[in-house]
Amino acid sequence: MPDGKVYLLGICGTFMAGLACIARELGYFVQGCDKAAWPPMSEQLASYDIELDKPCAAAALGHYDTYIVGNAMCRGDELLEALLTRRIPIHSGPQWLYEQVLQHRRVLCVAGTHGKTTTASMLAWILEFAGMQPGFLIGGVPINFGISARLGQSDLFVIEGDEYDTAFFDKRSKFIHYRPQILVLNNLEFDHADIFKDLAAVKTQFHHLLKTLSADTKVLIRADEAALQDVLEQGFWSQREYFDIDNDDADWQARKYDDSFELLHRGQTLGHCRWHISGEHNIANAVGAIAAAAHVGVPPQTALQALESFVGVRRRLEVCGTYNGITVYDDFAHHPTEIKASIAALRSQRVSRILVAFEPRSNTMKAGNHNEILAAAFDDADHLFFYTPADLTWSAESVLQKAKPRWSCYDDTVQLQKAITEELRSGDHLLVMSNGDFCGLKDELIKLLSV
Template sequence: MHIHILGICGTFMAGIARLARELGMTVTGSDAHAYPPMSEQLAALGIEVMSGYEANHLDPVPDCVVIGNAMTRGNPAVEHVLDKGLRFTSGPAWLAEHVLQGRWVLAVSGTHGKTTATSMLAWILECAGRAPGYLVGGVPENFSQSARLGKDYFVVEADEYDSAFFDKRSKFVHYLPKTLVINNLEFDHADIFDDMAAIRRQFHHLVRTVPAAGRILRPSPDAEIDQLMDLGCWTPIQTFTTARGGDSSDADWQATVTHPDGSAFELARAGKTIASVRWPLIGEHNVSNALASIAAAEHAGVDPREACASLETFRNVRRRLEVCGRVGDITVYDDFAHHPTAIRATLDAMR
């Protein structure tokens, strides 16, 4: 089977390309910005990347054209696909059809922390011998690639952005997870969402796809997620919270930060401390990401103590408080944070 990907150099679509190659498919692609390092990484997989969106890129005719969500009507390649009646689909729909069917899907959603928590969860399952597949919106340092086919389990970063110009539903409605993490919920993506109600509506569609035999992990307290759940939920829920020493909570899972910078914490289940973690990451937001990942992995059968041990060897995704270099007593970090809440969490971690 030959697929051609429009917008192949985006992180998500490049991950789709990698998965398709692992499935033995012939993959080609086009992008307006086909340059290193992504073009070189794709070339190393035997994937031809063409610059721009020309109709002749679709000759010979592929069996299916996978259209990225940055593509719009008026794009020459898109217009050619429609004019010639070529078979096409979105990236999330392709993933669901060719990779996720028959798998135990663990999806990590929310406004912040998706990429980091997805990488943590994949690493926990890897250390537990599950050999998971995964698709992450970044490059996890433990794996050095953004996607892998894997075996029975598949961990996916569940993005609320829309699927394609012809499918304005959020990507994550295609994934049908058995285990769902909702890490947090805030207003974001003002280019496609008018208000919080519009975002909650898409997350409610996601919640409706999780089976009664599944599990939803969510922070508590969180007023926005409370409103989301008030719309209806048919799946068992477990809650998690992060605290400082002396705080108490009735959440199912609790992480107590034991070092001011977040580089150490204790894990409690139902109020009983069961493990501790010392790791190279900093920031209370990363402790919360870890807690969500531990709880999700437990649903897939991984002992929480084993999960904690694996996190001590976890290396974060690139551009997440990544140290670029040190000169004298000055350390330079690179961080992806762009939402005000994420920027605040990053700065708090460094103070």
């Protein structure tokens, strides 16, 4: 068992925090640094007794055997500059994970612009339910497990395959390092405008991913996804199957009902699932997870049974609670497709009023790359409260002119909070959407609503 000391720069990111926990399970002494810490990753690190330095500082220099650099770290950081000056070796997280864990496991990877976290969480839970005790590293916290990563007790390892870059010194997508035996491809759209010039650049990284796969790798592809087909046409050397909803041409498909779905494989009905998860997009995620699990020996009927007890993922349309008749949800959606899917999933529950508080926090959103389709993403909401941070580069008022719901913009979170509380009434459903902490807005609103 390893007895070295590992230090992670940028430890509070979802990937790096999960990696830190796996390193601790491997037997390493683990510490790290970041600019800030926030739940749920700060809580997870604390549960593993992993100490955090804020911010990163050169004081950590020379006290550790291995330094792992997260992709959020940039040149100019005090500790990073000291490491480079001393010529101390640095490692990327994905490469270290492959060398320490993945090269010894059967890897099941979930990739695509949307649904990676939820699909990977479903897949890990299916394997767990089937008694396989997989390891996993997921970009969120599956509620069934309560943690985002673990080493596991078998040779199976589920990983979320992120297309974001590996590190400041390795601009390949993280998933290039994982070499999976089973790969799920959910979808492909333009995102991450801070590192990708256009959709073609994203497709190139997915093409490179396919080039790393062996001939016997199973690739499960969402049917009727034109961008994914473009990638396949650039070259494909593995084995493929397709999955979808209500598509008889797919190998695996689901037929959806109000609160359940029927699973078919090449026209043969395999069973039904009545579950607690909302949204058509999640049915597609489930079919991809079931198909992947089938290729490591889980009968589809067992997978369907597992999903009936699947609770969901933290910050993915997560119910925070009901306060004085008002139900509050926390959602990570930050791309118009995800925003639309989350609101539609909530609307499918036949709720009364849906109020949305939204923070445009991702680099792609702040740059205005989604402006043409952003307003329509909120069509199923009744009222939109739109936060306009100081670094937003475009006029939200202009973009939202075409929005269907009532909307209002606020550049101050105190005024935003006041406006929301004045509008809310018993029976409402409040959806707080951000891929950050939204200046603590959700927690402040819950405090006010609890009185």
